[in-house]
Amino acid sequence: MKPSLKIIKIGGHILDDSKAKKEFLTQFAAIDGLKLLVHGGGKSATALSKKMQLDVQMVDGRRITDAQTLEVITMVYAGKINTSIVSMLQALSCNAVGCTGADANSIQSIKRPVSDVDYGFVGDIQKVNSEYISLLINAGLTPVFSAITHNNKGQLLNTNADTIAASLAKSLAEIFDVTLYFCFEKTGVLEDKYDETSVIKIIDKAKYKGLVKSGIVSDGMLPKLQNCFDALENQVSKVCIGQPSMLSDHSNNYTTLTL
Amino acid sequence: MKPSLKIIKIGGHILDDSKAKKEFLTQFAAIDGLKLLVHGGGKSATALSKKMQLDVQMVDGRRITDAQTLEVITMVYAGKINTSIVSMLQALSCNAVGCTGADANSIQSIKRPVSDVDYGFVGDIQKVNSEYISLLINAGLTPVFSAITHNNKGQLLNTNADTIAASLAKSLAEIFDVTLYFCFEKTGVLEDKYDETSVIKIIDKAKYKGLVKSGIVSDGMLPKLQNCFDALENQVSKVCIGQPSMLSDHSNNYTTLTL
Numbered sequence: 001m002k003p004s005l006k007i008i009k010i011g012g013h014i015l016d017d018s019k020a021k022k023e024f025l026t027q028f029a030a031i032d033g034l035k036l037l038v039h040g041g042g043k044s045a046t047a048l049s050k051k052m053q054l055d056v057q058m059v060d061g062r063r064i065t066d067a068q069t070l071e072v073i074t075m076v077y078a079g080k081i082n083t084s085i086v087s088m089l090q091a092l093s094c095n096a097v098g099c100t101g102a103d104a105n106s107i108q109s110i111k112r113p114v115s116d117v118d119y120g121f122v123g124d125i126q127k128v129n130s131e132y133i134s135l136l137i138n139a140g141l142t143p144v145f146s147a148i149t150h151n152n153k154g155q156l157l158n159t160n161a162d163t164i165a166a167s168l169a170k171s172l173a174e175i176f177d178v179t180l181y182f183c184f185e186k187t188g189v190l191e192d193k194y195d196e197t198s199v200i201k202i203i204d205k206a207k208y209k210g211l212v213k214s215g216i217v218s219d220g221m222l223p224k225l226q227n228c229f230d231a232l233e234n235q236v237s238k239v240c241i242g243q244p245s246m247l248s249d250h251s252n253n254y255t256t257l258t259l
Numbered sequence: 260m261k262p263s264l265k266i267i268k269i270g271g272h273i274l275d276d277s278k279a280k281k282e283f284l285t286q287f288a289a290i291d292g293l294k295l296l297v298h299g300g301g302k303s304a305t306a307l308s309k310k311m312q313l314d315v316q317m318v319d320g321r322r323i324t325d326a327q328t329l330e331v332i333t334m335v336y337a338g339k340i341n342t343s344i345v346s347m348l349q350a351l352s353c354n355a356v357g358c359t360g361a362d363a364n365s366i367q368s369i370k371r372p373v374s375d376v377d378y379g380f381v382g383d384i385q386k387v388n389s390e391y392i393s394l395l396i397n398a399g400l401t402p403v404f405s406a407i408t409h410n411n412k413g414q415l416l417n418t419n420a421d422t423i424a425a426s427l428a429k430s431l432a433e434i435f436d437v438t439l440y441f442c443f444e445k446t447g448v449l450e451d452k453y454d455e456t457s458v459i460k461i462i463d464k465a466k467y468k469g470l471v472k473s474g475i476v477s478d479g480m481l482p483k484l485q486n487c488f489d490a491l492e493n494q495v496s497k498v499c500i501g502q503p504s505m506l507s508d509h510s511n512n513y514t515t516l517t518l
Contacts, residue, residue, distance in 0.1 A: 075307075079333050079337045079342075080338065086361045087414070090411055100357065102345045102346040104355075132400070135398055155346065
């Protein structure tokens with residue numbers, strides 16, 4: 001039997017709020033067993049870009065990443081946010097290690113080809129090298145990935161944190177029994193986006209198609225759920241979406257996805 | 260017999276010059292055997308501080324580190340510089356991993372006590388946990404440390420890169436046969452600081468005392484050499500000071516320190 005591994009993606013809104021961040025990290029540190037954390041951190045990067053008088057350009061919620069923006073993102077994600085999370089987790093007796101995809105070439109990407117939109121230095125993941133990551137995990141360490149990868153030719157690339165979490169989950173599912181959690185500020189996938197009590201508890205593929213058709217699942221939730229089903233189709237055991245409280249064993253108010 | 264390990268500290272001036280940086284990393288990547296890199300990156304942090312309209316205060320060449328300055332330093336050292344070095348080394352087939360002292364609590368410090376000067380969030384190293392570092396090295400990986408440590412209570416601390424290199428060398432000397440290299444823009448310790456050909460080839464403790472007395476060793480070179488002798492007195496086999504060319508086996512134009 002494969003050992004269990006929990007992979008948790010934490011959303012930017014929670015990291016932007018220092019109280020919510022501390023609560024989340026306390027919950028994360030308390031999880032028994034093997035675990036791995038993935039984070040982005042959109043708002044801080046936007047704030048620093050503005051302070052440095054750089055234009056912030058978004059298309060469909062995705063950041064256009066020119067060379068200067070990539071520098072800001074690298075500083076904020078891999079520097080400020082990642083290092084502070086690792087230090088806070090250490091204080092909570094969680095033996096964390098900060099990572100980017102460049103470390104040990106653990107996540108290799110290619111620069112997204114230019115089509116209608118030129119996203120700039122944005123990476124599409126090609127390959128996860130799970131050897132390094134499992135070395136850390138098997139030594140009792142907790143990897144904390146920021147949303148930076150590279151092309152293995154010296155170019156860093158801004159990469160969607162949801163996609164990183166799903167790609168790590170798929171790759172590590174060969175070695176571990178992986179549950180993937182997407183933690184964000186909402187209680188889960190909602191029937192009515194204005195009603196936090198309208199969580200859809202279970203979504204299978206048929207239900208998902210219906211939700212897309214009816215428009216209940218749209219915008220940013222679409223690629224998130226696509227990532228989830230992709231993970232489930234690649235040996236990941238379980239995918240959950242909701243607030244950090246779902247990480248405790250007592251909560252059942254979140255969305256679980258199944259094939 | 261202990262396996263050989265080369266610990267290399269690279270100075271900020273070399274990293275500030277993109278051509279010199281690339282040359283250094285090419286030389287570093289070509290070193291056979293086990294190795295570890297330590298870097299700071301002073302000028303970039305000053306440039307970003309100015310861009311963000313923060314005051315830059317230095318006392319005796321050391322940076323006063325208030326909360327905002329610490330954030331800048333963390334972003335520049337652990338984010339921008341470290342991540343880019345790791346990615347460039349990967350492109351040169353050197354299997355690098357970026358580290359701060361917070362990772363696996365590898366370098367634990369205390370905030371420097373306030374005396375005549377309040378340096379702010381500056382760390383004095385208390386303890387190196389060599390277990391994590393040797394896990395990486397023994398797996399064929401090359402740790403790349405930026406000059407950030409923490410107090411294991413959630414506080415990151417700006418820490419002198421020379422001291423980090425010397426502390427890592429002393430701690431790892433229990434497991435490895437360590438040679439410590441301080442690479443900077445000068446050819447070594449100079450008899451006449453305006454004459455790059457006046458390198459003092461060998462300095463022992465008696466000679467060092469004479470150089471301090473005569474004022475030939477002063478300012479920033481004083482703590483650097485003190486760190487070197489401290490390392491030699493703690494099982495480190497050899498300490499060398501000079502330009503990156505000393506890393507190749509053919510050069511002999513640098514300073515070697517002995518007890």
